[in-house]
Amino acid sequence: MIPDDDPSRSLTVAHPDDPGTTYISLVGNTYGMLVTGEQTDGRYCLIDMYIPDGGGPPPHRHDFEEMFTILEGEIEFTFRGEKHTVRAGSTINIPANAPHNFRNASGASARMLCMCTPAGQDEYFLRIGDVVSGAxxxxxxxxxxxxxERRLRAAELASTYRSEFL
Structure with a gap:
């Protein structure tokens, strides 16, 4: 049986140009928190990622699903040691617990949406990055x-957010 509607939860409309969107600078990338775990009762979060040429996180893994849709440019994903180039218009899903990372090796900026389920990655980024004024x-x-200090904080908080660096 489907539970009753929860009227305490409201409709969320996310737009990257909304002045209420929080942007985080993290290892040279810029992440916009479009839909937070707080807004979805922890079910998922949606992050708008701007990745400059050469940008991307170090190899890591976590116990939640992560899905990326490339909006502009191309991103090189390394999944379990194998490289895959993913171009604008494509979506890639990283299963929970799988070692991976991504890197923009295209020579131009790239942009992608990242959905994590359940949420938590949004909170992690807010705790380890620096708030900036926009994309x-x-x-x-x-x-x-x-x-x-930022690297140390990221390493210390990784397990709290169900992640580990490899």
Missing amino acids: DAPSPSLSEEESA
């Missing part, structure tokens, strides 16, 4: 000490 805002200039 086109420059990454903050961090000292070596500040960069080292």
Whole structure:
């Protein structure tokens, strides 16, 4: 039987140009929190990712599903050690627990949507990144000490957010 409607939950309409969208700078990438776990009762989150040439996270894995739809450009995904180039218009799903990473090796910027289910990645990014004014805002200039602190914080919080770096 389907549960009754929960009127305490409201419709969410996400638009990347909405002034209420929070943008995070993380390892040179910019992530817009379009739909948060708070808005979906923890079921999923949707993140708008702007990846400059050369950008992308280190190899990692986590116990939640992650799906990417490439909107602009192309991204090279490494999944269980095998490389796959994914171009605009395509969607790729990373199963929970599988080792992976992505990198923009195209020579141009790329943009993709990332959905994580259940949510949590949005909170992790908010805790380890730096808030910036928008999708086109420059990454903050961090000292070596500040960069080292961000890496340490990411490593320390990874297990809290069901992730590990490889």
